[in-house]
Amino acid sequence: MTERKNRLAIIASKGTLDMAYPPLILATTAVAMEMEAGIFFTFYGLNIIRKDRKNKLFVAPIGNPAMPMPMPNILGMLPGMTSMGTMIMKGMMKKANAPSINELLEICRESGVRMIGCQMTMDAFGLKKEALIDGIEVGGAATFLAYAAEASVSLFI
Amino acid sequence: MTEVKEDLTLDTKGLSCPMPILKLKKAIDGLSGQVLKMLASDPGSVADVKAWAEKTGHTLLSSSQDGAIYVFFLKKS
Numbered sequence: 001m002t003e004r005k006n007r008l009a010i011i012a013s014k015g016t017l018d019m020a021y022p023p024l025i026l027a028t029t030a031v032a033m034e035m036e037a038g039i040f041f042t043f044y045g046l047n048i049i050r051k052d053r054k055n056k057l058f059v060a061p062i063g064n065p066a067m068p069m070p071m072p073n074i075l076g077m078l079p080g081m082t083s084m085g086t087m088i089m090k091g092m093m094k095k096a097n098a099p100s101i102n103e104l105l106e107i108c109r110e111s112g113v114r115m116i117g118c119q120m121t122m123d124a125f126g127l128k129k130e131a132l133i134d135g136i137e138v139g140g141a142a143t144f145l146a147y148a149a150e151a152s153v154s155l156f157i
Numbered sequence: 158m159t160e161v162k163e164d165l166t167l168d169t170k171g172l173s174c175p176m177p178i179l180k181l182k183k184a185i186d187g188l189s190g191q192v193l194k195m196l197a198s199d200p201g202s203v204a205d206v207k208a209w210a211e212k213t214g215h216t217l218l219s220s221s222q223d224g225a226i227y228v229f230f231l232k233k234s
Contacts, residue, residue, distance in 0.1 A: 028175055
């Protein structure tokens with residue numbers, strides 16, 4: 001009997017720098033653990049795989065009391081505060097020797113993580129497949145569910 | 158522990174999650190011998206290497222600490 005691989009199915013729905021990490025870290029690690037992994041990028045999660053946005057993911061101090069330097073919203077709304085918060089987080093990640101989003105995307109592609117862009121949100125955002133990085137397939141809810149139905153771990157991030 | 162001689166040493170010092178595990182998988186796959194020695198500075202690797210070995214079926218022969226460096230010996234299955 002051939003043993004089926006365990007499978008990890010993730011929905012990536014957020015497009016901020018902090019929320020881009022967990023799907024990519026988990027998917028790459030799953031493959032390293034000899035599991036299959038797939039990520040369905042929907043709504044703002046599409047930013048993670050947009051050629052023009054993947055290097056420009058931000059984390060905003062406004063309305064975010066969990067920031068390392070908590071900041072009153074009245075200051076968080078000032079111009080430049082989002083860039084500053086993003087810079088601080090990128091600095092922290094670098095100091096911790098964490099890989100960049102780009103590196104993780106590259107590993108996803110190399111290691112065969114299945115990456116699906118949500119057709120409906122792409123249409124709603126006016127995004128063509130060409131706007132996304134290479135190696136992305138496009139599909140809808142049924143595509144994800146058919147994949148996730150056979151998964152032992154499913155996460156919505 | 159009986160002395161084991163590694164066929165390859167993988168140095169992941171300075172890397173943090175998830176890179177040590179990703180490198181470990183690559184190293185084991187490419188290992189021509191039996192035993193891999195792995196060095197890490199990420200304290201999380203102690204739990205992660207153990208979990209990885211349990212999941213993949215490779216054997217964690219030993220896990221030890223040498224100052225701030227974690228040393229693992231793994232046997233390819």
